[in-house]
Amino acid sequence: VSDNDTTLAQELVNPLHNADIADLFELVDSDERAPLAAALGDLVSADVLAEMNEHVREDLMDALDASQIADLTEQLDTDDAVAIIEDLEKGEQQAVLAELDAEDRAAIESALTYDEETAGRIMQREFVAVPEHMMVGDLIDYLRKNDDLTTEFWEIYVVDPAFRPIGTCQLSWILRTPRDIAIADVMKREQSLIPVNMDQEEVALRFQKYNLISAAVINDDGRLIGMITVDDILHIVEDEASEDVLLLSGAGDGDINEPIRNSYIARVRWLIANLATALVASFVIAIFGAAIEQMVALAVLMPIVASIGGNAGTQTMAVSVRALAMNELTRSNTRRIIGREFRIALLNGATIAVLVGLGTGLVFANPMLGGVIAVAMLINIVIAGFAGIFVPVMLDRLDQDPALASSVFVTMITDTMGFLAFLGLAVGSGMVSL
Amino acid sequence: VSDNDTTLAQELVNPLHNADIADLFELVDSDERAPLAAALGDLVSADVLAEMNEHVREDLMDALDASQIADLTEQLDTDDAVAIIEDLEKGEQQAVLAELDAEDRAAIESALTYDEETAGRIMQREFVAVPEHMMVGDLIDYLRKNDDLTTEFWEIYVVDPAFRPIGTCQLSWILRTPRDIAIADVMKREQSLIPVNMDQEEVALRFQKYNLISAAVINDDGRLIGMITVDDILHIVEDEASEDVLLLSGAGDGDINEPIRNSYIARVRWLIANLATALVASFVIAIFGAAIEQMVALAVLMPIVASIGGNAGTQTMAVSVRALAMNELTRSNTRRIIGREFRIALLNGATIAVLVGLGTGLVFANPMLGGVIAVAMLINIVIAGFAGIFVPVMLDRLDQDPALASSVFVTMITDTMGFLAFLGLAVGSGMVSL
Numbered sequence: 001v002s003d004n005d006t007t008l009a010q011e012l013v014n015p016l017h018n019a020d021i022a023d024l025f026e027l028v029d030s031d032e033r034a035p036l037a038a039a040l041g042d043l044v045s046a047d048v049l050a051e052m053n054e055h056v057r058e059d060l061m062d063a064l065d066a067s068q069i070a071d072l073t074e075q076l077d078t079d080d081a082v083a084i085i086e087d088l089e090k091g092e093q094q095a096v097l098a099e100l101d102a103e104d105r106a107a108i109e110s111a112l113t114y115d116e117e118t119a120g121r122i123m124q125r126e127f128v129a130v131p132e133h134m135m136v137g138d139l140i141d142y143l144r145k146n147d148d149l150t151t152e153f154w155e156i157y158v159v160d161p162a163f164r165p166i167g168t169c170q171l172s173w174i175l176r177t178p179r180d181i182a183i184a185d186v187m188k189r190e191q192s193l194i195p196v197n198m199d200q201e202e203v204a205l206r207f208q209k210y211n212l213i214s215a216a217v218i219n220d221d222g223r224l225i226g227m228i229t230v231d232d233i234l235h236i237v238e239d240e241a242s243e244d245v246l247l248l249s250g251a252g253d254g255d256i257n258e259p260i261r262n263s264y265i266a267r268v269r270w271l272i273a274n275l276a277t278a279l280v281a282s283f284v285i286a287i288f289g290a291a292i293e294q295m296v297a298l299a300v301l302m303p304i305v306a307s308i309g310g311n312a313g314t315q316t317m318a319v320s321v322r323a324l325a326m327n328e329l330t331r332s333n334t335r336r337i338i339g340r341e342f343r344i345a346l347l348n349g350a351t352i353a354v355l356v357g358l359g360t361g362l363v364f365a366n367p368m369l370g371g372v373i374a375v376a377m378l379i380n381i382v383i384a385g386f387a388g389i390f391v392p393v394m395l396d397r398l399d400q401d402p403a404l405a406s407s408v409f410v411t412m413i414t415d416t417m418g419f420l421a422f423l424g425l426a427v428g429s430g431m432v433s434l
Numbered sequence: 435v436s437d438n439d440t441t442l443a444q445e446l447v448n449p450l451h452n453a454d455i456a457d458l459f460e461l462v463d464s465d466e467r468a469p470l471a472a473a474l475g476d477l478v479s480a481d482v483l484a485e486m487n488e489h490v491r492e493d494l495m496d497a498l499d500a501s502q503i504a505d506l507t508e509q510l511d512t513d514d515a516v517a518i519i520e521d522l523e524k525g526e527q528q529a530v531l532a533e534l535d536a537e538d539r540a541a542i543e544s545a546l547t548y549d550e551e552t553a554g555r556i557m558q559r560e561f562v563a564v565p566e567h568m569m570v571g572d573l574i575d576y577l578r579k580n581d582d583l584t585t586e587f588w589e590i591y592v593v594d595p596a597f598r599p600i601g602t603c604q605l606s607w608i609l610r611t612p613r614d615i616a617i618a619d620v621m622k623r624e625q626s627l628i629p630v631n632m633d634q635e636e637v638a639l640r641f642q643k644y645n646l647i648s649a650a651v652i653n654d655d656g657r658l659i660g661m662i663t664v665d666d667i668l669h670i671v672e673d674e675a676s677e678d679v680l681l682l683s684g685a686g687d688g689d690i691n692e693p694i695r696n697s698y699i700a701r702v703r704w705l706i707a708n709l710a711t712a713l714v715a716s717f718v719i720a721i722f723g724a725a726i727e728q729m730v731a732l733a734v735l736m737p738i739v740a741s742i743g744g745n746a747g748t749q750t751m752a753v754s755v756r757a758l759a760m761n762e763l764t765r766s767n768t769r770r771i772i773g774r775e776f777r778i779a780l781l782n783g784a785t786i787a788v789l790v791g792l793g794t795g796l797v798f799a800n801p802m803l804g805g806v807i808a809v810a811m812l813i814n815i816v817i818a819g820f821a822g823i824f825v826p827v828m829l830d831r832l833d834q835d836p837a838l839a840s841s842v843f844v845t846m847i848t849d850t851m852g853f854l855a856f857l858g859l860a861v862g863s864g865m866v867s868l
Contacts, residue, residue: 171605211665231645241675249752299733307712318683
């Protein structure tokens, strides 16, 4: 496409949806992105930029000056404009803001005063709010006459004189109601109001739980200041859930478009932490060096105890992390869930202990060794069950993300306890001596 | 709450949203659920059941007979009714269907003919479709007069005489348009039509990519037969992303409300698979038994090589699995992503190799041992990088879920190759002999 045949490129891309054009940029190599943007010209609209992966967008934005960026963001709703501007460096942010017209600048500056990943950042300031005594007919006339209202809304908010939301009205209800009925009689008074400082993950849970399409955002005084729509929430749900997969593995941002330097730094940090925890396991083995010299079969079997224990711990941990993320695991049922995991661990532990014990006893013609590994396996799987639930719950109570680092701690516990139980029992049973 | 004080219980629960009442059932022990339902009586409406976790709902449904279940499902939209009925056993399904009135029965039976987790199962049959020559005013009159239309819709579909969708119209556009304009002039012709057999994960990706609020579902002839709304998609996105976390760890369904028996079976299967793969690693160690007897430090250091390699492999795997799930990793950029992961692996490998090599050389006062573990570490991290991307991509090309089983395979590769590289180099360097 990029053989300098600009017209052909534009013809091919023209029928595509903005999101598809954005995808095209993600698929090509990073050094082809600027030439592609040049070839497509005006087809790379503000909406295409808004759809783009942030790392890919940064590649393109570097080539633009502040006034070009300002022109682009002025065409977007506040939430999309903020998403683009918040990624810029401080100096460039100021330059772009200076280029914006006063109204847009005020809206974006006020959005930037809220913390990242809160409702204040993801809300848009374009919404429709009306007083409760308005008639359905008057509302329709108002919507028809005011050209500067947003066209993208799914519900309207009904507010009191102090601009505090008192009800929500789906557009379908308005369309199905005669002109002479008051809005107050159509609206639903039961609402899910979102405080402007609420964490976006919490906002997403509200949308899921109450099946919301849009929600009113209020400030500390309870005044309506913005609206969040479900299409933005869809991306947040996807991102937060992906974050759990990636944090659990210590892969950082985990975006395939992230610069290699960032990925390296994010990942190597966890590998080094893992190195530190692996040392603990090595230290345990070192204590039993003499025992291993007497019976090398212990060294052969060690990884089995550690590996299966680690897997069992990871299973429980994944379940706990997701349950915490979805607010299903709370203080009131932690005890019950621990009991549940303990019973599953006993069942799993008993099954694996029998298999490994019999297998080892037969292969090494040593029933005592089979017994030792069976008991060690059972102990380690039960410990893994506790660690898999205890570590994420503790991190959560300490206001840390339970997905972060859980994996490294749980594996450290299962490795160390596995080696300790197995080698300790081997010595304790008199098979080998220290 | 459940001290037999029914009135108090009802008073406390009455102001709660349906979703909150459903949550209440999830929080209490499973043997308290039936008494709670009895105490709450009519407050446990069909909508509360629809909001409930499926395992919790099954607990309650067991106590109901077919006609009671039929009464409840008749109050729901087809998609929610199908979600309840599809979980019943075959015989009970038939009994419930027989109790439904003819129209509902036909709708639900036809939904059940589509495969699980496809658009046909999650769509609702209640939607608004109008011909393109209709005027906005006539449309509003039509909506006001027809009481049996659904009240929950966000867009209307414009269809040709053969009932094939030709455009979509947001309700906000209709409200902002004068009565004498034809719908054809307001609607958007660019649409995302969903084939009825499309996998729900694919449907969710469409919604995310094109920021959809609702989408028309068409049959093989292109006729409009249903509608999917974004609130259902939100649950699917959450479920599919959770599924990846849980499948990666081999934790099965991973729902904390799942019966223990099911959880045990799902998890122990993967532990046994893990046992089989751990045997491969043990076999490698067994080959080098003589070497370990000569230098027990090898046994002490082995877990470090395996553990960090495993972690590096898991990082790359998590990134690949998420990229595959979001359609970001395709045939056209696989080569580029492999190159990217290779470079990150080299950086990570070199960093860890230097740290581990120096540390080992100093602690054991054995520079040769330090060199051996450094090279083994580098090799294992690079192999981990390839395995972390190769295994999920292969599973995906074979039409398997890339999250499933990737973890067990990748760990097997990093364990085995780690031990092989480390012990093999120790022998090859002449430090120890076989």
